[in-house]
Amino acid sequence: MTVTRTHSNQRMSQLVVHNDTAYLAGQVADDFSADIKTQTTSCLAKVDALLTAAGSDKDHILSTTIFIRTMAQFAEMNEIWDAWIADHGKPARACVEANMATDQILVEVCVIAAVKS
Numbered sequence: 471m472t473v474t475r476t477h478s479n480q481r482m483s484q485l486v487v488h489n490d491t492a493y494l495a496g497q498v499a500d501d502f503s504a505d506i507k508t509q510t511t512s513c514l515a516k517v518d519a520l521l522t523a524a525g526s527d528k529d530h531i532l533s534t535t536i537f538i539r540t541m542a543q544f545a546e547m548n549e550i551w552d553a554w555i556a557d558h559g560k561p562a563r564a565c566v567e568a569n570m571a572t573d574q575i576l577v578e579v580c581v582i583a584a585v586k587s
Contacts, residue, residue, distance in 0.1 A: 471488070471489070472487075472488070472489070473486065473487070473488045474486070474487045474488075476523065477520070477523075482495055483495065484497075484520060485520050485523060485524055487524050487525075487585060490584055490585045490587070491532075491582065491583070491584060491585065492520075492521065492524035492525075492526050492581075492582070492583045492584075492585055493581075493582055494517060494520050494521070494524075494580060494581040494582070494583070495580070496537065496578040496579065496580045497513045497514075497516040497517055497520070497578065497579050497580075497581075498512075498513060498570075498575050498577070498578045499512035499513055499575070499576075499577070500512055502572065502574030502575055503574065505546075505576075506538075506543040506546045506547055506576045506577060507546055507547075507549065507550050509575075509576045509577050510546075510547050510550040510551065510576075510577050510579075511550055511554075513577055513578065513579040514550065514551070514554045514579065517579055517581050520581075521581070521583055524583065524585055525585045525586055526583040526584060526585050526586055527558075527583075527586065528554070528555060528558040528559070529558045529559045530559075530583045530584040530585070530586055531558075531559070531561040531581055531582070531583045532561055532562065532582050532583055532584055533561055533562045533563070533581070533582045534561045534562070534563045534564075534579065534580065534581050534582075535563070535564050535565075535566070535579075535580040536551070536563065536564070536565040536566075536577065536578070536579050536580075537565075537566055537567075537568040537570065537577065537578040537579075537580075538565060538566070538567055538568070538576065538577050539567070539568070539569075539570055539573075539575065539576045539577070540567060540576075541567045543576065543577075544565065547565075547577055561581075
């Protein structure tokens with residue numbers, strides 16, 4: 471059994487691969503002053519980069535959990551999500567309203583994906 475942890479700090483790893491499954495930590499935007507669409511775009515770009523590092527891609531996402539500060543911005547977040555995932559396999563997905571680590575974080579995206587064979 472192999473477990474690989476990358477992009478780690480004292481508290482966590484951004485990416486853990488176990489067997490043929492990649493687990494991504496929750497991804498948030500770099501610019502917390504940005505609007506929900508820009509923050510969502512930033513989160514998904516980070517997801518793309520981590521999936522690539524894991525040897526995976528959007529077509530191999532198994533499950534996604536999206537945390538959103540307020541459901542009032544659900545449609546705006548989904549506009550970005552729908553464009554990002556449009557031509558790819560649709561994962562199981564949950565979206566929940568949540569208090570974030572700071573009030574400026576509007577969205578956080580967690581992903582579990584299969585590693586490509």
